[in-house]
Amino acid sequence: MAVPGVCLPQKNTSRVLRQKAEEFLASRKYANNLVDIIGQWEESNTSCILTLEMIFIEVLKRGNMYQEQSISLTISGKFKYLIVRTKKEPSPESRYISWLRNCYEEVWGKLLQSIEGCRPAIQLQALSTALKLMAEEGKMPLEPTDNLGYYFPLHRLKPILMKLLSPDNENTNLIARFQEIAAYPDALYFTWKSLPALTPKKQPNDTYISNLLELIDKMPLPKDGHGEKDEEWKLLCGPQQEEGNNFVSWDQFGTRKALNKVWACVMHWELGVQVHKKLLVVLLERVIHHLDKPILLTDFLMDSLDIDGPIGMLALQGVFLLVTKHNLDYPNIFTKLYSMFEPEIFHTKYKARLFYLSDLFLSSTHLPEALVAAFAKRLARLTLVAPPEDILIILLFVGNLLLRHPGLKRMIDHPEGGEVKGSSGDDPFLMEERDPLLSNALMTSLWEIRALQWHTMPGVAAAARFIRDPLPSVEYDMAAALERTGGHIFERELKSKVKEIMLTFERPTSMALPKGERLLQYWQLTTIH
């Protein structure tokens, strides 16, 4: 990017470059300008790329590189060029064309190189230029094609994809940029088409996997029966005139097959923790609906389930999907879910998902009361160590559980009241018990929530009062609470308006409070002169 200090010379050079480009385009006299411009590749990347993009788009539009071909067996431009040179006596015109093409190929090579290893800004620029050139080439092919009217420059797409799926760098930004062309069905289709070939059978490294997953995540896959004949879809490489468009219409089956093929490979790889997590996310959010036999995932998910933390949780979601949609029978799912509620969850990124999921899991009103009670009690226990924003979620959640299962009302309104019976008078709930049904939850009350009424945060204290009031008739909406962070709470408290600002009424003579000083009781802060 332009650093302020070198801004001026760069501007100058870009102006010079543009001038040269215009001269080049204006007349063949200045053909050598092109060489100059390419020569400046290293010095001023961005402007050079932009200029070249402008030149070649113009050239492609004019069809300057288009070559009538007698021999049409050739596949790649380079070969053809060689053949042409050998077969025919090169006229100046054809020599110029071949020279131009040569330059074009050189630029392509440099672009791909830039995509791979440069500064991010240049990478992005190079990629977008490559995509634009590809699109232009699709519209105005360099050679006559057999499929009249439609042509997709696959030989351009593949190297780009290969660069994107580099095993060395995480290309999240580039893939995000690449996603832009995914709006065009033809580009999408050909991307999917070429993916299986790019997926290796043997174990690749983690970066590659992560790039691949990123790409899969970003490439949309329309649902079945939708988007087959969508009029509004524009083609990336389609010819301008509409009537000549005979691009093979969206092949849902083909795409799915490609995806399945890719995924079949992916399933066999061994995964690092991060990649595993990512894979599960992509699987759950994108892929699983398009797999032919999701049941095959069971083993994979079961293995993942045994890993603690977010992976286990994500796997659980997968299992849940299989249980609900594909008739998998897995009775321990609630025990598993129960064991996931540990104090550590509050420091993971997936806690919102977990709460969302468990809300979903426990949405059935036909679950045994003891089970739900165990969940409620355990969650209440967790509030004793949770940060305030999570306490708010949990309170809503517990409230919902109480709403769904009227039997749980005894936890906030015991029918008999009185003291807890038992040997020690301690809370009968067993926090360490793994099985929710054996945790004695129905024999306790939610004292924790009552304790929260004394929480330092007024919002939490107010929310915890719900156990005192009659429950509402509709469930609480957890969605808003799931998004909230600690920063929100801070800001909201700062903004809270009051009529009068209360002040302390005892004048201190030093750092110490006139009464109730604690800091100086434990800390010696000042020195004496």
Next chain:
Amino acid sequence: MVKVKNKKRNLAETTAKKRDQSKKKSLNAFEVHINKEKHKVLGRKNKADRGLPGVARAKAINKRKNTLLHEYKVKDKSNTFVDRRIGEKNSSMTQEDKVMARFAAEKMKAHKKKNIFNLNDEELLTHRGQTLAEIEKYDDPRSDDDEYSDEENKTGKLDKDFVSEAHFGGGLLSKSDSSMSRKDLIEQLIAESKKRKAEKQKVREQTLDLTDKLDSEWKDLLPIVNASKKRVEEPYEKTKVDDYDIALRELKFEARGTPSDRLKSEEEIAKEEKEKLETLEADRLARMKGSAGNADNASKHKSADDLDDGFVVEDINEEALTYGEDGVVNGISKKKDDENLEDNNENKSVEESESRESSEDENTMPEDLINDLAHVQTLEEKLKTDTELVPNNGNQIQHKSKDPYDNIPVLKISDDNEVTKAKVNKHQRISDDADLLKKNDNRAATSTKISKSPITAESSGNGVEDKSSESDIESEAEENSDDNDSDEDNLSDLKMDESSSEEDTPLLMKNVKFSTNVTQKVMPYSKPTSTPLKSILKTVNNESSKVEKLSAEERTALIIADLLKRKEMMEKAREELPYTYAAPESIEELQKLLQHQNADYQSVIVERIIKCNHQSLAESNKEKLAKLFAYLLQHVNECMMNAEDRDIGNSFQIFDRLCPHLYDLTHALPGNAKTCIQEIMKEKHDTFELHQKKYPDLDTLILFKLVSLLFPTSDYRHPVVTPAIVFMSQILTRCRVRSRSDISKGLFICTLVLEYTLLSKRFSPSVINFLRGVIHMSTPKPSVQVIKTIPPFKCIGELSNLLVVDTDQTKIKINPESNLMLATDLNENEIDDNFRIRTFVTAVNLVSEFKTQLEELDAAYPIFEPIIKLLSMNKMSNYPENVKQRVRCILKDLNTLKNKKLEYITREKKKPKALRLYEPRIETVYDGRRHKPMSKEKAEREKLLHKYKREVKGAIREVRRDTAFLAKVQIKQQIKSDQDRKRKVKEIFGDAALQQGELNKIKRSK
């Protein structure tokens, strides 16, 4: 007999009545007009079924005669004649009755004015038209004697000779010279008499004039005469001047205060102060409860008609209708006040020692705290006044009987008082403005000393031989430090007392400032207390923990030296620095002022800036002060940011000194302070959000401390405090703990949260988590088992064992009660064993504090369970013995939580809902007329309109009848006057005819 008579009389009356009735009833049938009824309704009594038009008309006419006619008659007449004679208009009175009544009224009037006990003068006696009383005043000095000096003129009549001659002289015959006729003689006599009278009159007037003149001249002379007299007396008086007389005069002529602004006695001032504090405290409590308290027992307002639960209405009203000054509902607080009052009364009856004990327990009962403190203070003040009045032992004996512990200290106090009082008196005489305030201050200062001394006596009653009255600050300090070593409860209590005495010190110092060199002499005796003392105490503690060999004398010497030094410093600062400062316009200006000064100097400078720019002095000062507040905050901020290892104590010192001024500025401009601090906090929070895992610097931490100084931390919700709490809990939950400074900062925040929640007893999970983490860090873990902890801390790895003491440190000297973390801990990174042990003990101490705070919660055991487990797992083999004991003690304390009886949560039983009683729904009955269906308001309006119409009609009718009546009157008058005229004309004609007839007769006869 009597009965019969009565009967007879009754009979007579009834018959008479009957007769009357029959008379009235016998109406002429033709006079009755019967109003026809269209429909007869059974059982309805119609008043208007018949009318008596004749009677009614007569009535109306009569009425008009009395009113309208009267008005007509006086129509164009402006003056009226009111006849006030008694009974004049009452026709039923006879003439005699009237006379009697008038006489009685007259008598009554005469009686009324009289003094009922004065039996003598029924009527005023007069002489010559003047009452005797007037004459007896002798206003007019002219007596009769002057006028009638000679005999003959006495009566102003003709002299004897003349009269005898004239009247009785034998008539004309006896006189020889009868030249004059009798007529002449009489005339002469009259003239003579007139002349004499005129002469007499003239003489009299002349004498009067002369007397007046003499009087006025005498008045002019009078001052001269008096002056000469005085001059003679003066020397005599001068010798007589006496202290007693002066005092007497002073007392006599002293300006007397009006009853309304009477000077308040000290008790009253104290009481007012106490009441003010009580109301403030009650307010604070109300705010602490927030809406929780309100929702608890104050149900929503319901109208009186509501029958849902009619039986509680009164209760609610009583509570809900009390409002505080600021509009906050005060119902609960008022209740509390009552309780306080009760407490107070109890306290008064209870021995002093008990009240002291209760004040010791105050840590757990903040509501009573202030009350008791104030109570103790008043008691002490009383005591003080007593000692003033009778500065001997009589008073002390009284106290002795009260409390055995007070014995020694009171003795000391009295001595001390005498000393100080003497000094104070001297001081007062010298300083020009010997105001009451000063006295108060001194008194208060001594009283706080009193409050301290009993404790010292209590604790060290066994081993303190120091009863001498040399200068008790030394002994006190010494004892205090002893206390600190021996017993922690006393420490906290002592702190409380110290803090109460702190309020007085600045005032005291102010006084000192005004006085001249005498005060400097006084200084060593007039103990400056509290703040310096406190910090010094602490250092002493610390040092004593390290170097215990330091003897008591050395320590006291050190303290005195320090005190003197500080005092001198302040004094020097006050003298050296210029007296006026302009308010700084920018932060640079302020820094230029404060840059190279030490903390005390800075404090003085800021104090002077504030004084010079006080709000009341100029309008623009408000803005200046607002700026100053912001700059001071920035100054503190920068001090903290730049604090290096060496410097850190100094930075805290600066902050320490600036706190009171910040407090003052906050009170001057609360809104400004709020926004300033909020903005700074927001800024800090933003930087914190950028580096979420890193502990913020000291400048952020000190901000929290400042917040707790300026704003009430116990409020349920407060625009500054609540964000601060949120911020602190975020720091504790998120930041990674890796180094010594991290741990120290975390503990610092934990201590602050403890301070914040001390009164409100709120629960903050993040603090407990942090303490758990610290204890986890210092627990050596068994190799097989992983002990879980909460995420900012690691369960395994090197970071989880940062605080484990590996080497044997049992020899290290650490006092677990007075263990203090150091300011330098906040900056250093290396962890040594000393730090480990200190941190561990501090964490455990904090846990125990939080335990006392939260033990009332039902979930207290689950909250502390992990910590209990960790502590019981720790063998503490490498810790010093006293630390071990302390921790075990606390652990035992924590374990009691487990035995707490839990009660199931039950909702409050709802009151049975009473059946709703509806008002009867009344439907209109069909009555033949068609009613338009209309809304209630409209119907009401229609009704009113109808009524109005009828009234208007009635009024018009009345007016018509009035005019008719008047017309009738007029025509009658007209007719009458016409008739008169006719009659007169007829008469005249008749007369004329008669005359004519006579004339004709004469003519004919001629």
